[in-house]
Amino acid sequence: MSSQTSQDTLGVSVEYVLNAIQEFSASENPSSFLAVNEGNSYFALPGRPGVIVYRPAGDFLIQFGGPFAPAASYVDLVRAFADHATARGRRLAVIQLQRRDAEIYAGEGFTVNQVGASYAVDLTAFTLAGSRYMQLRNKISRALRSGLTVVEADYEQWRDGVDDINTRWLPLKGEGARPLEYLVGQTGGPMQKHRRLFVGHIDGEAIGYVSYSPVYGANEGWMHDLSRRLPDSPAGVMEAVNKAAIDVFRSEGVPWLHFGFTPFTSLSDEREVPGHSLGFKWLMHHLWENQVVYPASSQLAYKQKWNQSLVLTEYAAFPGRASAEGFVNIWRAANAM
Template structure:
């Protein structure tokens, strides 16, 4: 005791010290493990539930042990055995169907799966004392029982159709079950009278009735689905419907939500209408622009709704430029993540023209003013009278740049859209020479601009001048951040062990200046000393990513032949 007790105390103290010293790392590890389990647990339970359904159907298709039937007939009436056998196969079919609901994290599928597993355990014992089968189902029930938190979706089980892959899988299981019945009783001569034989050792007629019952229920459900009204096709919003989203957009903390006011994208609203996804379609890609907009509590279900909508139309679910803090939501719907670049946001509480470090800002600000430039912000209600001049500047700018209007992730000169936002103007000699429409959030979290145009003969540095004036304006109005937008492919990790996309993106960022000024754009935004935050693409992985990026580029370029305008 003189040696062992001090050794135990010393080891315990050392272990406690090491745990406390590494508490942060252990908490981070625990968080990552919990996130990983949350992502894969529904897939695992879906698979196990499907297996449980297969076990019950195959058990119903094969003969029971005669010695067990001999023993059980002393305790149970024949109708109980017959009904239990029939119900077992129906429960098996139900578990096959519910497995898809568990994969989609539907709470109703969780509750019904627990109930059917419980019923399956009982009927497995009653139809022939199949305790091995009952133990398998009991194990699955015990694993599923404490996992309620993974199944949070308040969605109808019948609101979504099964995918073709699930339909094929269920059809294969039912076909195999029927074949197993025929094989197990190949020595039996089949006839009409066989269906109506009820006896303790009548395994063949029991299996036929159970198999026919499962197939019959499956056919009834299939016919019911076919006769239901089809879901409406996505349509572009009408102009009067923009009034519905405008308050949601203004109440959002992200200025990017203003892209919804363009009217060039479809909307999918949450059940309560307090959040929506804005998206476009090109090829097979159903691409949502950014994170959902609106009440965050409704995002989870809304993401699943969008995922199922695109899946129902044979499309790929894509979310373009999503925030890092929301990535777990996209992992929940089994999407892969790809870093697109980094977004620049200037903290306005720290922005100033004072001090030695801000001398470049003062220079960029004073030079255009010395040439007679002045800055003004006009309210949205005053924009209408300025539209002819703004249209003139925009047309000259587009022609001078030898480009065309972009879409989807960028705004374009669309008068109904411009009438909904304030406008930043630069004047010279009594005429407007540059303008930008302003994105401003009602909670004063973020300020940004979208469409920025100027005349080719405007003084050099007019863009810098406008940015500085807007930042000063935002700080004066109490905004926290000024969003300068994303720098594509910047901030990608180029280590040897980095994913192929990171290495390819870094190579393009460094050597692709002939096609796009990647480094120049990053350097331009860097001079305002922003905080850089990553932005991601959430989509199916693999080779589909190349097609998806091509589809998104098509939407942004506005070259999709099927593109529609509001």
């Protein structure tokens, strides 16, 4: 490590992290607000602006995104955090790097590979007109005819309904399923005031919701984050909630609606960076084709309904050689294993 002494979570406030993701948005990470999730750990260099976000998993430190930092301290943070992990007997794995991050990490000796993509809709040109969207329009109409009302909701007023949906939604994911963490957002807590919540209800009973997180940078807007519904809710509830949110965002002049990271999707040779691992590349394609870790195809199908116009490739990075064990621990940090 450099002669500067690092500081970890105890010396970095969540307010500092929030300021960093708002101010230093050059990496254009649409999921940057996940940096302020409760349960995250933080690394910084005293006197140097910027922060790295991570969680421990097994023998690894799992870093979320690149440093949220200006160019002057970005590489110093990359190097110092790698040394920080080594000094503590931990290995390092990085997830959800953007293209600019990926190129810098590759230049620092990391092996960097595609792991999926995130998607966004240009709300200034958004439309559901035409035969292509007839099925989606019909699905939304049926949900509304069932008595569904969609409101932008105050979280505290709808907390019980949200909690009930969360409890009853999880069994939909299969026996033994656990709620994902780290790479998805949260509801409640001190950062809730920065999010927006849209709830679908019938006669006052919440049956589905979508939580939206702010997105900073050139493609600023909102990210469609958590979306959950009751098992017996009518078909089209989530689509109706999202369409209502889109109408509100467009009326406010919001330019982009992001749909977040989907693993194993939009993989292509053109998006790889120099020095990538051929074995890790094969693994990502295998996981897409077999859907054994994550239901990527169903997630992608939902996102493609909305006529996305921006695809952002996301990457994983490992010091030295690519690590399958590191990738497993990324999913462990996300509570998927």
